[in-house]
Amino acid sequence: MSAGHGGITPEDLQKAKELLGTVTQVFEQRVVGQEALRTALVSSLLAGGHILLESVPGLAKTTAAETLAASVSGTFHRIQCTPDLMPNDIVGTQIYNYGTGSFTTQLGPVHANLVLLDEVNRSSAKTQSAMLEAMQERQTSIGGVEYPLPDPFMVLATQNPIEEEGTYVLPEAQMDRFLMKEVLTYPGAVHEVEILERVSSGRQSAPLTVPPISLDDVRFLQGLVDDVYVDTSIKRYIVDVINTSRFSGPRPVQGLSNHVRVGASPRGSIALMRVAQSLAIQAGRGFVIPDDIKAIRYAVLRHRIVRTFDALANNVQPEQLIDAIFDAVPTP
Template identity: 55%
Template structure:
């Protein structure tokens, strides 16, 4: 059996202190309370969105229509009092429709730049797989570079900048599947589930009470500076070298699975996770630890994030799909094969 690589020692930033943690918890309490005024249930969605926001990454949501993905995104933006744009992706959507373009002004006889909807703090890309590959590339370039180029001029995107992309898994007609390299750029991929009967009953009550009216804003609010503080505190959450090594081991096994999960299961893996998966575990685990009121990461944080980080990075073969093997099943077996520190 192959030995795990030794990543060597790494320098550690000082962990966040008690005062930092207390300030972060106050901010997170306001966000959670405000989120609950508009959203019924969907606690895992709330946690996933907050992890992506705090970690400075982007998130891909997959679900059937009607599960309040837009409401969740707009509520989070309303809580932060940040700009929010929703882009409905269609096959005829052009890159300039997202990033912006130059328009000729007859009055001045010159061109002026009109920034597109991607220039917002929170951007919802609804049904991203309905847009063409060229448009997807333009959006994902903005996500990666945190800027757009219009007419040779570079326009930085605002901070924080969170892209929430959605896709419908049950309808494939007229869609353009996201390439693996583009999927990899999303920090997390979350599956949004149906509400329970009790939660759906409460949704009906809130419809009658007017609590879910689009023009009704949340009561609590935080500032953009508060979000920057959250991101700063999270970046200083302590991760022990043993946990860093655990992350590296997990990524290594996804690429060399046979000695650890057996040839029978390893044949279902087409490609393992890239180093972006390790980076995602590093960033997201710090955010999750902060959400749980800790200034240090535990191995349980890595395990909790395994599906969010790896389900779109551990790519399976057609044979796995034919036999009903899910990526989550393979991920669970990979984690079971790696000793927990």
């Protein structure tokens, strides 16, 4: 069955519902609230992409990544990015054995199902490029030998927006390689009280009580996402949205060029479709609807629209521009 051509049975959808319900239960044992974060992480995993998380410290980014790995029985490695981190520290290296007179290969921490790249903007451009190459190629090359990365493989990169001193900001071309960018906000008062209750009672660090799903189950879910039906009218809608961000489309937004320097690339079109397919599976559907596209518009497009200097100076947020673009495009 080719991607996007349907063929999903009610039994498949029921199995997917049960598996995703298990992931949700595991997630809720460790992370309070943050439903949008859970949806974004699961959507990125099912769509086979990588995600960039942005927030101030202490909003459960690391906990969420560890919990997602635990919920799918996947291996997990955390890489703390620093200015002196080298590509070999991530990818791996060859070590000379004086006893045997030969080299042995030591694989780096990128060889895991889920990799947390903490504070990615603190590592040098060379190290960032090495990681992004591994993300794209799904393999590493050490000493001329290629080593495939595990399947499934997903990178969760984080960055702190309040400390820019001494950081290496990701270029727009590299940001575009992340399927989604999720911006986390502070929890509400009710959720923060629940966090304190869990910490004081020991529930926050208690062993997980829900059995996780398997990596084979993840691959089954990813296969379902490939088979979600996307109608031609939905694809046309996606293309119209992306073209509108480039100052064309069926109804160009007047004055958009004053705030947008570069619109979304075709990779943005693909991301909108793939994440919408993932959302459809999570909603128990075998087809994409326009509301799926609208629901993920910020996470998919906020890092793909490059703002002008005037927009930055006037603090025009990407979400405002995305809303203007979607308002201009007729919904099918």
